Amino acid sequence: MTTPVLEARDVSMVFGGLKALKGVTLTLEEGKIVGLIGPNGAGKTTFFNCLTGLYTPTTGQVLLKGNTLPGDPAKVTDAGVARTFQNIRLFPSMTVLENVLVGRHVRMKQGPLASLFHGPAYHRGEKAARERSRELLEFVGLRGPDDELSRNLPYGDQRRLEIARALATDPAVLLLDEPTAGMNPQETEATQQLIFRIRETGVSVVVIEHDIKFIFGLCDSVSVLVQGELLVEGSPEVVRADPRVVEAYLGKPPEEVELDIEAAKGEQA
Amino acid sequence: MSTVDTTSGKRSALAPFAKPLAAVGGVLAIVAALLPWVTFTLNDGNWPDKSTLQFFDAPFAVTGFRWHLLLLGVLILVAAFAPIPSRGRVVRALGWGVAVVSFINGAYITAKGGGLGAITALDGATAFGSVAGLVAGVLTILAGYGYGITPVGEWKFKPPTPVAYLVLLVSFAGVLLAVAAMLTTGGVGTSNPYAGAIFLSFLGFAGGVLGALSGVGFIRWLSVLSEEHRVFSVIVLAACALLLPFTDAGNEYWMTVAANIGIYAATAIGLNIVVGLAGLLDLGYVAFMGIGALVAANFSGAAAANFGIELPFPVAAVIAAVVAGIFGAIVGSPTLRVRGDYLAIVTLAFGEIFTRSAQNDIGGMTNGSNAIPGIPALSLFGKEFNRELSIGAVKLPAGVLYYILIVLLVAATMAVFANLKFSRIGRAWIAIREDEDAARAMGIRTGQAKILAFLIGATLAGLAGAVFAHKNATVSYESFKFLESITLLAAVILGGMGSIPGAVLGASLLFVLPEKLRDFEEFRLMIFGLALILIMRFRPQGLIPDRHRRAELADEDVGGAPVDEVHAASKEAKA
Ligand SMILES: Nc1ncnc2c1ncn2[C@@H]1O[C@H](COP(=O)(O)OP(=O)(O)O)[C@@H](O)[C@H]1O
Ligand SMILES: [Mg+2]
Numbered sequence: 029m030t031t032p033v034l035e036a037r038d039v040s041m042v043f044g045g046l047k048a049l050k051g052v053t054l055t056l057e058e059g060k061i062v063g064l065i066g067p068n069g070a071g072k073t074t075f076f077n078c079l080t081g082l083y084t085p086t087t088g089q090v091l092l093k094g095n096t097l098p099g100d101p102a103k104v105t106d107a108g109v110a111r112t113f114q115n116i117r118l119f120p121s122m123t124v125l126e127n128v129l130v131g132r133h134v135r136m137k138q139g140p141l142a143s144l145f146h147g148p149a150y151h152r153g154e155k156a157a158r159e160r161s162r163e164l165l166e167f168v169g170l171r172g173p174d175d176e177l178s179r180n181l182p183y184g185d186q187r188r189l190e191i192a193r194a195l196a197t198d199p200a201v202l203l204l205d206e207p208t209a210g211m212n213p214q215e216t217e218a219t220q221q222l223i224f225r226i227r228e229t230g231v232s233v234v235v236i237e238h239d240i241k242f243i244f245g246l247c248d249s250v251s252v253l254v255q256g257e258l259l260v261e262g263s264p265e266v267v268r269a270d271p272r273v274v275e276a277y278l279g280k281p282p283e284e285v286e287l288d289i290e291a292a293k294g295e296q297a
Numbered sequence: 298m299s300t301v302d303t304t305s306g307k308r309s310a311l312a313p314f315a316k317p318l319a320a321v322g323g324v325l326a327i328v329a330a331l332l333p334w335v336t337f338t339l340n341d342g343n344w345p346d347k348s349t350l351q352f353f354d355a356p357f358a359v360t361g362f363r364w365h366l367l368l369l370g371v372l373i374l375v376a377a378f379a380p381i382p383s384r385g386r387v388v389r390a391l392g393w394g395v396a397v398v399s400f401i402n403g404a405y406i407t408a409k410g411g412g413l414g415a416i417t418a419l420d421g422a423t424a425f426g427s428v429a430g431l432v433a434g435v436l437t438i439l440a441g442y443g444y445g446i447t448p449v450g451e452w453k454f455k456p457p458t459p460v461a462y463l464v465l466l467v468s469f470a471g472v473l474l475a476v477a478a479m480l481t482t483g484g485v486g487t488s489n490p491y492a493g494a495i496f497l498s499f500l501g502f503a504g505g506v507l508g509a510l511s512g513v514g515f516i517r518w519l520s521v522l523s524e525e526h527r528v529f530s531v532i533v534l535a536a537c538a539l540l541l542p543f544t545d546a547g548n549e550y551w552m553t554v555a556a557n558i559g560i561y562a563a564t565a566i567g568l569n570i571v572v573g574l575a576g577l578l579d580l581g582y583v584a585f586m587g588i589g590a591l592v593a594a595n596f597s598g599a600a601a602a603n604f605g606i607e608l609p610f611p612v613a614a615v616i617a618a619v620v621a622g623i624f625g626a627i628v629g630s631p632t633l634r635v636r637g638d639y640l641a642i643v644t645l646a647f648g649e650i651f652t653r654s655a656q657n658d659i660g661g662m663t664n665g666s667n668a669i670p671g672i673p674a675l676s677l678f679g680k681e682f683n684r685e686l687s688i689g690a691v692k693l694p695a696g697v698l699y700y701i702l703i704v705l706l707v708a709a710t711m712a713v714f715a716n717l718k719f720s721r722i723g724r725a726w727i728a729i730r731e732d733e734d735a736a737r738a739m740g741i742r743t744g745q746a747k748i749l750a751f752l753i754g755a756t757l758a759g760l761a762g763a764v765f766a767h768k769n770a771t772v773s774y775e776s777f778k779f780l781e782s783i784t785l786l787a788a789v790i791l792g793g794m795g796s797i798p799g800a801v802l803g804a805s806l807l808f809v810l811p812e813k814l815r816d817f818e819e820f821r822l823m824i825f826g827l828a829l830i831l832i833m834r835f836r837p838q839g840l841i842p843d844r845h846r847r848a849e850l851a852d853e854d855v856g857g858a859p860v861d862e863v864h865a866a867s868k869e870a871k872a
Contacts, residue, residue: 080738105740113738119731122724130728134740136721140749143720144713150720197740 031094033058033232034109034201039078039088041071041256048074050256051088054234056201061223061233063247063264065240071256072236073114076203080104080111092200106134110199112190114206114236120179124170127178127189128161131196164192168222184215191222195231202226204235208242220246244268315443319377319388322437325429326370326395330363334426335406336419341490344406361495362398365502366430369395372509373437382450386512389441394505396434398498403427405494450514461522466533468519472798473537475503477544479809480551496813500828507840516841520796527715534798535708542697549685552696554812559703560765562804563710565788566797567757570714572786573795573843574723575750576730577632578641580782581648585621585755587655587777589762591662592617594669594772601669603662610675610767617763618756625755632747636733648782655774668773675702675767682767699768706764710757711797717753718795726750727795784808791832793839802840 034056041049048071056062064072077083079090081097081104090097097104110131119127136157142150165174168188172181178189187207194202204223208216216239223233223246237243243250244264252259252273260270267273311318335344345361359367369391376387403416406427416427456464482499489495510516523530541547541555568582593614598607608616631643658665675682675698682698717723725746728736737743766772784807792803810825832840 082734082738101734101737102740102742105738111738113735117732117735117738119728119735121731122727126724126727130724130736130739130741133721133725133728138721140722143717143722146716146720153721193739 030058032056033093034079034234035091035094036075036079037089037091039075039085039090041074041078041083042086048256049078049085052253052256052258054251054258054261056232056234057248058232059227059230060248061227061235061246063243063250064234064236064253065238065243065250066253066259070253072253073205074256075253076111076205076234076236079203080109102134105197105199108198108200109203110194110197110201111203112187112194112205112207114209116183116186116190118178118186118190118193121177123175124165124172124178124181124189125158125161125174127193128164128196129157131193132157132161133197135196135198161192161196164195165189167195167225168192169218184211187211187219188222191226195226199231202231202233204233206236206238208237208239216242311439311443312445313443315385315388315440316377318436318440318443319373322392322395322433322435322440323370323373323377325433325436326366326373329395329399329426329429329433330359330366330370332426332429333422333424334363334402335411335415336417336422336424337411337415339406339415340410344402345489345491345495362402362498362502363426365499366395366398369398369502369505370433372506376509377440381513382452383447383512383514385441385444385446386449387441387509388444389438389446390508390512391505392434392437392439392441393508394434394502395430395437397501397504399427399430399434401494401498401501403431405491409491449512449517452514452518454518456522458526461526462529464519465523465526465530469530469533469537472534473540473544476805477541477546479503479805480554481545493814497824520798520841520843523798524715524719527719528712531708531711531715534711535704538704538707539701542693542700547694547697549695552694552700554809556696556700556703556768558805558808559700559707560761560768561785561788561808562801563703563707563761564758565785565792565800565804566707566710566714567754567761568785569789569795569797569800570717570726570757571750571754572789573800574718574730575726575747577629577747577750578637578644578786579751579754580641580645580779580786581628581651582644582754582758582785583777583781584648584651585625585758586762586765586781587651587772587774588624588755589617589621589759590766590772590777591655591669591762592620592759593763593766594672595662597672597766599669599672601664601667601671603664603669610763614760614763618759621759621762622752622756625751625753625758626748628755629748629751632751633744645779648779652774652778655777663772663774666773668771668775669766670771672766672770672772674770675699703764703768706761707801710761711801713753713757714797722746722749787829791829791839793842795843796839796841799839799841799843806840 032055034054036052036054038051038053039049040047040051052071052075054062054064054075064075066072074083078085078088079097081099081101084099092107092109095107097107097109119130122130136153138150138153142153162174165171168191170185170188170192172185178186181189187210191202191204191207207223208219211219220242223235227233235243235246244267247264249262250264250267251261252267252270260267260273262270338344373388373391373395376384376391381387403426406415407413416424418424479496479499482496507516542552546552546555564583564586567585568579571577571579571582593610595602595604596606596608596613596616628644628647632640635643654660655663656665663669677698680686680698682696682702684698685695686693686697718727725736725741725743728739728741729743729746733743765776769776785804788803788807789800790803791806792799792801810828811822814820814824
């Protein structure tokens with residue numbers, strides 16, 4: 029068996045008296061899309077924060093390609109894990125292009141002296157970064173003027189821009205926290221296609237989402253988190269059939285959920 | 298948000314009258330310029346600019362504030378009838394210009410012993426200039442609201458390079474003329490009894506025109522243009538500044554004032570890196586300038602210096618900059634742990650520690666309250682910088698060489714700022730300012746970046762301090778107190794955070810205003826404070842805002858609510 033690209037082992041997180049995560053284990057194989065679902069407050073975002081070093085897990089370990097990840101968001105990103113935020117966190121008064129260029133930061137070699145004197149190396153590096161950033165904007169489907177301030181973009185475009193910014197760090201793993209929250213059905217569909225295309229470029233993805241249809245149509249494997257505990261893990265088929273999931277999270281009789289999944293598969297085909 | 302409601306309410310009521318109001322306001326402003334302003338000659342002499350001039354007596358002999366009014370009136374008429382973007386803002390700004398000019402002149406005549414009779418009718422003479430001007434101003438402001446205060450015009454037009462160069466050249470030449478005019482209007486202090494009023498009136502005029510240019514979108518367009526051609530801009534700006542000695546301001550007094558402004562402008566640009574780009578509030582910044590000045594003073598060979606060695610100025614300046622930079626990095630290191638207000642307190646404490654230890658000569662470097670006097674003037678090829686200079690037939694005033702050196706210093710600082718802003722590290726600073734957690738999630742080592750901001754800012758201040766030491770011949774802790782830090786911060790905020798021309802303009806205003814207001818004696822600082830409050834009330838983003846226009850200390854009502862709200866919510870959730 030090959031080493032998984034991302035592996036979280038027994039991650040727990042305690043805030044004061046609150047156990048937000050209780051020994052969560054998650055494995056992401058290279059080139060796969062894993063879904064993370066669960067009711068509000070289940071600890072999904074907290075889990076992402078533990079993976080990216082924003083929080084230091086109380087216990088447990090996070091490995092990228094078999095190596096322990098450092099507990100510092102900047103170093104985690106450098107190592108190859110990029111993320112988006114549930115509450116969009118763009119740099120609101122930077123332009124669209126500048127936001128993506130900030131994402132290029134870790135991959136640019138420009139030192140303080142080049143920044144100061146703007147020699148030929150500076151111009152070469154900037155040009156390459158700009159080209160790559162424009163490619164990514166095109167890739168996520170942002171074709172408007174790139175000198176617009178990001179705060180002026182429509183909501184859906186801000187989500188897309190956040191994905192482009194994360195991709196600019198050349199990640200091996202992309203963590204998406206509710207990428208379709210607040211989107212209309214067309215935008216949601218476009219986002220699904222975008223995530224498939226991201227996988228095609230060799231990036232493995234973990235997606236948090238509420239929309240079951242979206243998750244079951246998208247993911248190779250789904251983990252269900254309830255009150256900080258991993259309830260079920262497996263292929264969409266296994267998860268949708270699990271009575272505990274239906275009871276704890278879906279809140280519908282299994283037949284209806286099944287219909288949802290069929291519908292999702294149908295749309296996708 | 299309640300202000301929005303009232304303006305839209307006013308708009309609906311006034312909208313049909315906007316054009317007639319503006320037309321009447323414009324014409325009335327022109328008429329006011331041609332009316333007499335004072336019914337009799339005041340004790341201090343004739344009110345300047347031909348107050349006794351009668352209606353239409355000599356329309357072509359109109360000068361000074363009356364000429365400004367005439368110009369504003371014509372501009373109002375143009376704005377009312379020409380197709381321009383954001384007409385409401387333009388007309389309103391011009392209206393304020395007319396109102397302020399009229400009010401200042403009228404109020405001053407009244408207060409200078411004229412009484413109300415002086416500006417209305419007395420002994421058969423009539424002088425309704427200021428009344429007409431005030432009415433014109435109010436009507437025009439109302440017209441502005443009638444048109445509606447729409448967003449500032451945005452010009453997408455990108456001119457070809459030669460045209461852009463021409464525009465920049467003409468604009469910067471205009472800035473030079475405006476600065477020369479600002480320095481020289483009303484002369485110096487006591488030489489003209491009406492100097493203060495003339496100066497304030499000029500500011501009203503300049504503010505009106507600047508507001509109109511900003512409303513129509515020209516200023517923003519120009520700042521984008523100058524950032525695109527930043528090398529050219531810095532060169533042209535420096536070249537324009539080097540022409541100042543050849544204008545009316547070319548005498549020893551104004552060379553000295555301009556040189557001091559330059560030193561503070563260079564320091565303010567350094568501070569702008571820390572505050573404007575990286576968003577770190579530094580309340581003790583002037584201490585770095587003090588450190589630079591002390592180092593240079595001690596290596597200057599002055600009798601009171603504490604080192605026996607005399608180093609050539611360039612070497613001493615580099616050492617001063619490096620030492621200040623090291624202190625910058627030390628002071629910046631708490632930024633790893635504290636944020637926001639707490640950081641401001643740490644820097645405040647550092648500034649205070651510096652002043653107190655300098656005052657008590659801790660470390661034996663400062664001579665305490667005896668200061669380090671007698672620092673020799675700089676010289677080049679045997680020519681001392683504080684002497685006058687004659688090249689062939691051209692005679693330049695004393696102090697011109699210092700002025701030139703300082704212009705070059707400011708230009709260099711500007712280039713450093715501009716280059717850093719458009720680089721990997723500059724973007725990292727702005728990202729940290731906008732959202733520190735998101736910046737870290739993008740792989741930015743925020744700790745290193747923040748310390749670097751402090752280090753570079755302090756280095757620039759140290760360099761400016763070294764020049765300061767020689768220029769002023771004395772270095773005392775008195776020059777580097779809390780008030781100076783605050784004034785520098787005010788210069789940055791007033792001019793517009795993150796914007797270079799803003800920092801220069803802010804520094805000029807802050808260091809010229811008190812000089813100009815000497816006329817008002819004990820009211821000087823009060824008027825100064827009032828002026829600052831007014832500017833911040835009506836232009837919280839600063840006079841020449843950066844394109845990103847983010848006022849750290851004043852929230853701006855821009856329609857980007859979703860992102861900001863989400864931010865606020867997420868910050869609350871974390872707290
Ligand atoms: N920084 C924090 N401090 C204290 N409690 C937190 C913090 N972050 C999250 N929590 C708590 O952890 C639980 C899980 O939250 P979260 O991970 O945001 O849930 P989800 O993303 O699944 O909706 C919630 O009860 C939340 O209040
Ligand atoms: Mg969440």
